[in-house]
Amino acid sequence: MPGTNLTREEAQQRAKLLTVDAYEVELDLTGAQEGGTYRSVTTVRFDSAEEGAETFIDLVAPTVHEAVLNGHALDVAAAFQDSRIALPGLKAGRNELRVVADCAYTNTGEGLHRFVDPVDDQAYLYTQFEVPDARRVFASFEQPDLKATFQFTVKAPAGWTVISNSPTPEPKDDLWVFEPTPRISTYITALIVGPYHAVHSTYEKDGRTVPLGIYCRPSLAEFLDADHIFDVTRQGFDWFQEKFAYDYPFAKYDQLFVPEFNAGAMENAGAVTIRDQYVFRSKVTDAAYERRAETILHELAHMWFGDLVTMEWWNDLWLNESFATFTSVACQASVPGTRWPNAWTTFANAEKTWAYRQDQLPSTHPIMAEINDLEDVLVNFDGITYAKGASVLKQLVAYVGQDEFFKGVQAYFKRHAFGNTRLSDLLGALEETSGRDLKAWSKAWLETAGINILRPEIETDENGTITAFAVRQEAPALPAGAKGEAVLRPHRIAIGLYDLKDGKLVRTDRLELDIAAAGLTDVPQLVGRTRPAVVLLNDDDLSYAKVRLDEVSLKNVTAHLGDFTESLPRALCWASAWDMTRDGELATRDYLELVLSGITKESDIGVVQSLQRQVKLAIELYADPAWRPAGLTRWTEAAQEQLRAAAPGSDHQLAWARAFAETARTDAELDLLAGLLDGGVVVDGLVVDTELRWAFVQRLAATGRFDEPEIAAELERDRTAAGERHAATARAGRPTEAAKAAAWASVVEDDKLANAVQEAVIAGFVQTDQRELIAPYTAKYFASIKGIAETRSHEIVQQIVVGLYPTLQVSQETLDATDAWIAENDPAPALRRLVTESRAGVERALKAQAADRAAAK
Known part of the structure; x- marks a missing residue:
């Protein structure tokens, strides 16, 4: 299968043939402020096992100017096809390839992403290469088992900073020449370029000093709580180095908060990129700080799991993600001085709920998934790969013992440092230290799909x-x-x-x-x-x-769920009740009463916020539509009551303010939002700051109270990238045919929106109390998505296909329309998966609505 979709068989064949030694990559980014394209020059040295063999190197680029293999110029017009450069007539032993190309900046969060901050009108760049996007910036053998060293040389505009995997050098004439990296995979190389703000510190232990850096845009610098981030980072260094018995494997550790990031963060070796929404512009609850800390620790754990030792192929992606998830929570819960000793409560409440949901979809798969090609892995960063895998690792620790588990991990790192592994390599190390035969355990837990009930x-x-x-x-x-x-x-x-x-x-x-x-x-x-x-x-x-x-x-828990003295059993019971609601074993109206009876006693703010989200979802999707208005009234009145009753300035007060804003709809409720916004109404202790203001504005726009003048006025108060996204959501949320048509056209009929703005527009377009208004777009959705999947990048496709699926149209007609589209279009596996997962949500909602309807009789 030619083109960008590399198959496992192709990767195996290339790995048998090649041993890659080193890349030298030169990029001219002096035109980054204007955008367009940039010059990329790649020199790669590699060995071939066969004389005269042929292979290919990957490159996604508008133009290739030259490709020179072992001193001989290739015919670029013939050799560069389908994002690959054919490499014929290799020499046995050492080969050298030089590729000169023009590569393109992106606004999709893939490859080299370019963003212009409206505050200072400066461009900010960062790379995102997982899974296969290093090839958008330089020619590469794009698969994880062909590790090499990487030396980057970057020409950048004057006054800018360039950060990469190796320590940042002093520039000469705006040229940044980095030292070669250790042997790493292409997908964890990185470049972050722009006039970023920086804070520096160090981690010191046993005579070794590791430089630490934190970066963000200058417009966010006033909100950057660097000391707190450094504290969490140092705790992670202490804990991981002790548990893994292997020193941090790279020369420095930078964390870069970057704009318009598609995921939570990315584990680039020594240069972790993190979504800059984690630089909090307004008051957030402690749950947000806990989530950020887990993300920081997750990426730090990847420096060992994934970067030092890397899976051979993407079917063992879980070896990266599950281990990073498990160890980050374990660290957060047990490291001395932790602020979150109840981290396992959050894990049970959030990650495991995600895993349970994923494991009950038609796309469920073993933790060790069958990955046939890159399209398979691109849709496999899911609740099974992360959360179920981490849950099973927790089970494994209980099964073999914690000391034995970490002794096996230590042996694994020492044995495979800077190499690639398979599942059998890890299990072998754990069998040696635990004395247990893990083959049957692995087959039952890692190689099968589905969930058990106890x-x-x-x-x-x-x-x-x-x-x-x-x-x-x-x-x-x-x-x-x-x-x-x-x-x-x-x-x-x-x-x-x-x-x-x-x-x-x-x-x-x-x-x-x-x-x-x-x-x-x-x-x-x-x-x-x-x-x-x-x-x-x-x-x-x-x-x-x-x-x-x-x-x-069940009777006693129903009466006393909020009365458990510890947070974890409460979370487990809450999770069980939620799962029963999703399965139609507990009616939505009964789930609402259960939550209302216990949530006021729930001290864990993360659990409170999860319950708030789940109640809203249950009422909107799982409740009998005839009862839904009554359920919304009951919930909104309770939210307003709790807003006024919560301790002034507390996390609970803020959480209830947001919950109330999401469902306010009567004139009196909307008057309260408007009054809080203009200062005419004051709730003691509640600070209506930037982010909370936008929450109110968006709801007032979605209910028809606000229109363009009010949205524009709020944007004038917050002339930032975040403000532009919030305004896009508010505009798309207005309950008019014109607003919906404009939002739809900007996403589906045009391809100019940046990833983050597109996501904001989709969020505004889909409003739960606008079902009838957006119902006509179901047919337009099915008429559009195949073409979108064939012409847009993966991240953009996923946003559109999942975000615009008619989830709110809970009916047999929606299921029938989905089935007809699948039958008529025979979509590619990745697209089919995205659509069938969304279909499963409607099917589940239909069953839950029937159960709720029956409960009223």
Whole structure:
């Protein structure tokens, strides 16, 4: 398959033939302020195993001027086709290739992204290369197992800074010549260029000093809390170096907050790029700081998992992402001086909920996924690769023991430093240190898809004494269209026993045991004991499974969910209730009452905000449409009540202000938003700052209270890139046919919007209380997406296909239209996956609505 979609077979063939030694990359970015294209010169030295063999190098570029292989100029017109340069007649042994091309700046967050800050009108550049986009900047053998050294030479405008993987040199005549990197993969090389603001420090340990840097645009410098970011970073250095028994493997560590970033962050070796929304312009809750800290630690963990040791091919992507996720949360929860000792609560509440959702889609797949080509991996950065994999690693730690686990990891790093590995390499190291045979464990957990359900089966006598206790494991059938079969698995779990004491649910005992890969596991240790108020399976969240409560426990949890003394069991019960709602086992109206009964007692602000999001989603998608207005009224009134009752200036007050703003719709409620915005109404302690103002403006625009004059006036107050995005959302959110048509045209019919602005427009276009207004766009959606998928870049396609899918049109007609489109168009696998995942959401919503409707009878 020629072109940009490299197959696994092609990568294997190229890896057998080539050993890549070094790249020298010269870029002339002096015209970056104006944009367009830039000159890229690549010299790559590599060895061929065969005389006369032919291969290819990857390059996505508007123009190739010359390609010289071993001193002989290739016919560029013939050799450069489909984003590849054919390399015929290789010499056995050393070869040298020089490629001169014009490459293009992008505004999609892929390759070399160019952004102009409206505050200072200066351009800011950064690269984003994962998965296959180094080839947009220089000619490269674009696959993770062909590691090499990289030396970058960059010509930049005067006064700008250039940051890369190697330490930043002193420029001479605006020319920045970097030292070669260690052997790394193409996708973790990086260049960040522009008049960035910088703060510097160091990490010092055992006589070694690692330079640290933090960068952002000058327009964000006043909001940059560098000391806090350095503190988290140093905690990560201490913890990872101790647990991994391997010093930080690169010469320096820079963290660069960059604009219009598509993901949370990227683990470029020694030069991590992070979305600059993590430089908080306004007050945020502690949950936002916790999330940022986890992101910082996640990327730092990648310096070992992914950068030092890299997967051979993308089917082992989880070796990067799952390990980085697991170790970052483990660090956050246990490092001395941590601000977030309850990080596992957040993990259970956020990451695992993401994993459970992903694992119940038609696209579910094993953690070790089958990746046939680059299109497969591009859509595989999902809840299974990150969150399920991390959950299973937590299970593995419980299974083999924490000390044995980290001893195996230490051996793995020492054995494979700066190399590439497969799953078997890691499992072999863990088997050596733990003494356990992990082949069966791996097959059950890493090589199969789907999720198990654990249920307690409890019998008691007339005195409340337990006479029989067992755990039943179920393996629900995989969703229609999913590959593979459901399986039962071995689980290492804890069973928590909770009783009410002085109105609080307190754990009175805990039992840890293995659940066999069979239907029923007896637990004789609990026979003869008095039945507690709550029996919680998978207490401490050791395993990955959906957990259900027995009838007595469910009754007590329903009455006292907010009364658990610890945050983690509360989060596990909240997650179970949410999962039951999504599965149609708990009616949306009952879920709403459960949340309202317990959320006021919930101290963990991250859990509170998750519950707020889930309640809104449940009412909008899973509630009987006839009851939905009543549910929204109940929720909005409760949100306003909590806004006024919360402690002045608290995180809870801010969270409730945002929750109220999302669903306010009556005249009185909208009057309150307008009053808070203009200062006519004051809620003690609530600071209506920049970001909160935009939340109010967007809701007032979506309900027809505000139009262009008010939006433009707010943008005048906030003439920043963030302000422009917020204004784009507000404009697209207006409830008029003209506003929707303009928003649709800017995204679907044109391709000029930058990735972040497009995302903002889509967010405004899809308003839950504008279903009828946007219903006609369902047909337009299906008429457009195949062409978009064939002409736009991956990140842009994903935004449009997922963001504009008619999710709010919960009906059989939407399912039928989707099925007809698939049948008629036979989309490529990646596009098919995006559409079928969205379809599954509508199908689930239909079933949940039926369950909620039945509950009213």
